Amino acid sequence: MIVYLNGEFLPSGEARISPDDRGFVFGDGVYEVTRAVRGQPFAAEAHWKRLETGLRELGIRTSLDSGRILEIYLRLLSENALEDGEATIYLQVTRGRAPRAHAFPPATIQPTVYAFASRFSPPIEQRRAGVNAITYPDIRWSRCDIKTVNLLPNVLAKQKAVEMGGWEAVLVRDGVLIEGSSSNLFGVIDGELRTYPRTNYILPGITRQVVLELAAELGIPAREAPIFVGEMGRLEELFLTGTATDVQGIVTLDGYRVGDGVVGPITKALWEGLMGRLGSSIS
């Protein structure tokens, strides 16, 4: 695999950073995962804008811009023979290497930029069949809107889900179903689609936004509002969204059947709509 690191394209085995990188000692950086279909990154501009917002929030200055990022993405796809079919592209920017001290280093320190592309084959059968999920306490910090690499609580939640035979953990904060450990969450109650509002407690998902647009186009009533734990028994449908999650129906939550225990009609319609937007085949 050929990866990108600080201006160079090189074999992944040769990509090396210093353990003094602030990404390693503080998790001091942000990242994005972008989908590519037949060589074309999807919503690359929206991903770049979110990264740029994160960099600004953290006070990390780079000379990157959306044009340069797109060049890197296209070259990674080409170098790795990923221009047919589908792929995901990972991009991480950290504050760079500096002697360890919490406060920001001098502005002369160069950020570290790392990117790689991998083959992605959407698990069509899993999308149709639905997955099991568990609920798990949302113990994350209160700036979940910034897509940082401080991901330990997400790692622990996902691991717990896997250990329980689930595919994702639905994070619960103050009695509310917030989002997944690496995905946003939507539910259907009384025929109405609900997802947690854009606040500091969720990641502003690109796919989440596309799904809200699709719901409007398809005439599905939708509202950005909390789903309470006390409403779990009334959920008709429940699904996750994300760049590599697409629209993934949940059929059991903590072992209890959600709705009829199959991927419901609204979930299915939004999944098909998203696949259409992506240009991804579902047959």
Added chain:
Amino acid sequence: MIVYLNGEFLPSGEARISPDDRGFVFGDGVYEVTRAVRGQPFAAEAHWKRLETGLRELGIRTSLDSGRILEIYLRLLSENALEDGEATIYLQVTRGRAPRAHAFPPATIQPTVYAFASRFSPPIEQRRAGVNAITYPDIRWSRCDIKTVNLLPNVLAKQKAVEMGGWEAVLVRDGVLIEGSSSNLFGVIDGELRTYPRTNYILPGITRQVVLELAAELGIPAREAPIFVGEMGRLEELFLTGTATDVQGIVTLDGYRVGDGVVGPITKALWEGLMGRLGSSIS
């Protein structure tokens, strides 16, 4: 500088890790900073126990033990001519390099172990003079008892303190002064020493524990109990503790004088007591 990385002692410029290390992409690891005085690591066993607890909490398995760690520490001190005077030794253990996926990788993945030692000269004049601090919202996750490298909220708080002309940020959660961004916090009200109880909201500081022991020895009344924001005006003394913080008096908080605006008698007595324990000179 000679550092330790995965079994090797090598020049720091040659120490390199993969950007696929889970320490870099997830902040998936723990760390310790240990003080050494005249070649002797202080409370090395307590630091090791805390690291071991963190590794267990995160499910990271290593073949490290306290004997091996001590060997590494002593060799780092020797290789870097740090056996006279004082030094700090940094140790970080991450879950290692694996293809990026949130859930734990197979148990065959080897953890990454990185350590280095640096000269440390306690800023005696600053200890005597006291420092300015600010209050800052504690936006961290709710497992602050694990010493992980998910340190972005700490970085942002410390940076804010520096920008405001302060030395440390005192983190406030739910109306309570919890601890510093990289230190524990003690206050004196009505002649009684108070520090936040050992819960998931604070790091169980080694120096914090030593200071509580010293208070008992010196007959200073002490209680593990919250200091409320509403009590800030009643603080007679306020100080921070930590491996490289010693006992550091705070003389202004958010620009307001604490007590008489000088390092108070209890702070001074505990600082002197700690320096005695460390064998660190204060003349």
